Amino acid sequence: MIRVSILGSGNVATHLINAFLKADAVELVQVYSRNIDDIAHLKNDIQITDTTQNLIPVDVTIIAISDDAIAEFSNHLNIKGVVAHTSGSVAIGDLNDSLSKGVFYPLQTFSKDRNIDFSDTPICIEAENNQAITILRELASAISGKVYEVNSEQRKKLHLAAVFVNNFTNHLFHMGKLICDEHTIPFEILHPLIQETAKKIQEISPKEAQTGPAMRNDIETIKKHLSQLSTHQKEIYTLLSNSISKTHQ
Amino acid sequence: MIRVSILGSGNVATHLINAFLKADAVELVQVYSRNIDDIAHLKNDIQITDTTQNLIPVDVTIIAISDDAIAEFSNHLNIKGVVAHTSGSVAIGDLNDSLSKGVFYPLQTFSKDRNIDFSDTPICIEAENNQAITILRELASAISGKVYEVNSEQRKKLHLAAVFVNNFTNHLFHMGKLICDEHTIPFEILHPLIQETAKKIQEISPKEAQTGPAMRNDIETIKKHLSQLSTHQKEIYTLLSNSISKTHQ
Numbered sequence: 361m362i363r364v365s366i367l368g369s370g371n372v373a374t375h376l377i378n379a380f381l382k383a384d385a386v387e388l389v390q391v392y393s394r395n396i397d398d399i400a401h402l403k404n405d406i407q408i409t410d411t412t413q414n415l416i417p418v419d420v421t422i423i424a425i426s427d428d429a430i431a432e433f434s435n436h437l438n439i440k441g442v443v444a445h446t447s448g449s450v451a452i453g454d455l456n457d458s459l460s461k462g463v464f465y466p467l468q469t470f471s472k473d474r475n476i477d478f479s480d481t482p483i484c485i486e487a488e489n490n491q492a493i494t495i496l497r498e499l500a501s502a503i504s505g506k507v508y509e510v511n512s513e514q515r516k517k518l519h520l521a522a523v524f525v526n527n528f529t530n531h532l533f534h535m536g537k538l539i540c541d542e543h544t545i546p547f548e549i550l551h552p553l554i555q556e557t558a559k560k561i562q563e564i565s566p567k568e569a570q571t572g573p574a575m576r577n578d579i580e581t582i583k584k585h586l587s588q589l590s591t592h593q594k595e596i597y598t599l600l601s602n603s604i605s606k607t608h609q
Numbered sequence: 610m611i612r613v614s615i616l617g618s619g620n621v622a623t624h625l626i627n628a629f630l631k632a633d634a635v636e637l638v639q640v641y642s643r644n645i646d647d648i649a650h651l652k653n654d655i656q657i658t659d660t661t662q663n664l665i666p667v668d669v670t671i672i673a674i675s676d677d678a679i680a681e682f683s684n685h686l687n688i689k690g691v692v693a694h695t696s697g698s699v700a701i702g703d704l705n706d707s708l709s710k711g712v713f714y715p716l717q718t719f720s721k722d723r724n725i726d727f728s729d730t731p732i733c734i735e736a737e738n739n740q741a742i743t744i745l746r747e748l749a750s751a752i753s754g755k756v757y758e759v760n761s762e763q764r765k766k767l768h769l770a771a772v773f774v775n776n777f778t779n780h781l782f783h784m785g786k787l788i789c790d791e792h793t794i795p796f797e798i799l800h801p802l803i804q805e806t807a808k809k810i811q812e813i814s815p816k817e818a819q820t821g822p823a824m825r826n827d828i829e830t831i832k833k834h835l836s837q838l839s840t841h842q843k844e845i846y847t848l849l850s851n852s853i854s855k856t857h858q
Binding site: 427428449467468469471474476480481482484506508510513514516517518520521522523524525526527528529530531532533534535536537539540542543544545546548549550551552553554555556557558559560561562563564565566567569570571572573574575580581584585588589592595596597599600603604606607 | 676677698716717718720723725729730731733755757759762763765766767769770771772773774775776777778779780781782783784785786788789791792793794795797798799800801802803804805806807808809810811812813814815816818819820821822823824829830833834837838841844845846848849852853855856
């Protein structure tokens with residue numbers, strides 16, 4: 361049984377709490393939040409606290425708070441066992457030197473109201489010694505089938521790549537929806553295309569999967585499209601089309 | 610039983626042939642290709658021809674050839690029954706006036722080697738009279754649970770929206786993969802995030818689903834990201850981040 365505490369009450373913390381509560385190999389010992397009301401609903405299942413001095417010694421303490429608060433927060437911790445944060449963009453070295461530092465980064469987009477299948481969520485782990493990496497691997501494996509050892513430099517790049525494949529992609533979905541809304545077309549007509557676009561690249565590389573006028577260098581269609589777009593849409597259409605053309609020339 | 614012929618041998622034609630061969634309510638009567646070798650493998654199952662003069666009268670003849678060849682090709686047809694093309698960007702009026710014109714547009718991204726679940730593929734139909742729309746709806750319903758009546762103007766916009774949600778999105782996947790490759794990170798770590806990004810917007814709007822530094826107006830993270838990117842990547846990052854900020858200000 362791995363004994364674990366979670367410090368935080370946001371999206372990532374909440375999803376991890378749920379995953380650990382379900383995992384047979386994990387005992388969730390304690391949850392901390394600076395605002396006790398945010399975790400009051402847990403008090404029948406686990407110990408809760410709003411004071412770092414009250415933290416109970418465990419095998420792994422997970423800091424799941426906002427990125428820019430992690431370093432400073434870690435200075436107030438004085439605990440044994442591995443202390444791992446969950447951030448994609450914070451280096452392991454940003455944690456206080458007195459701690460046995462680690463990273464436990466679940467690479468997924470978490471929303472409050474959507475359940476996440478943790479068994480399919482990659483968890484990127486990092487630590488400064490073998491003992492710590494072993495326990496983090498064991499903990500990650502208790503909730504996920506996809507555990508990767510990733511160093512801080514790689515994690516920073518992963519986080520950056522995630523902005524392209526998640527944040528920017530989602531914004532393009534939004535732009536597609538705006539075009540539909542404007543012409544009273546149900547956006548759901550595009551849902552299966554969106555699903556298939558995402559599925560395809562699990563089997564072939566995105567480069568092989570590329571289709572469309574920019575890849576075919578179909579100037580006529582591109583011209584027709586541009587004539588239908590606003591200045592703002594045009595800018596994005598042109599830049600991405602040029603980028604596709606360059607990739608496939 | 611709806612009697613159908615398909616004119617063409619590309620991706621869309623091939624996928625439609627397979628779907629119609631499986632559909633109980635459809636009799637696939639004939640397939641035409643200007644190059645008979647491309648459809649020779651079908652000759653044991655259906656009649657094949659490379660001559661439009663040999664076309665057998667059917668209920669629906671489907672023109673599944675490249676967009677820019679449709680109008681001219683339709684001038685050489687002299688057949689009864691509905692004649693429908695499968696293009697997202699060609700207007701119904703581009704078909705020859707002597708024909709009973711229609712559109713039968715399956716909105717999906719088709720690859721040669723990937724099976725498509727047609728039951729989940731939206732089919733956008735259009736015709737110039739009720740009788741034609743009825744038979745097209747019946748035919749579409751025989752292979753898909755998602756049939757939409759969409760006029761030529763709306764279809765043009767759908768096709769445009771598809772470029773954003775499919776072509777451009779796929780290119781962002783490619784850009785994410787390049788970042789991974791450069792730092793010897795397996796791209797598969799991002800697969801679950803990509804799947805979840807696509808799934809999410811079936812339940813909440815892309816606007817609600819938006820996350821990331823641009824949405825949070827997190828200037829520090831944006832600066833850090835920009836410092837890691839090439840000039841070309843930076844251009845795309847900046848334009849899309851500004852677009853997200855504007856959407857969520």
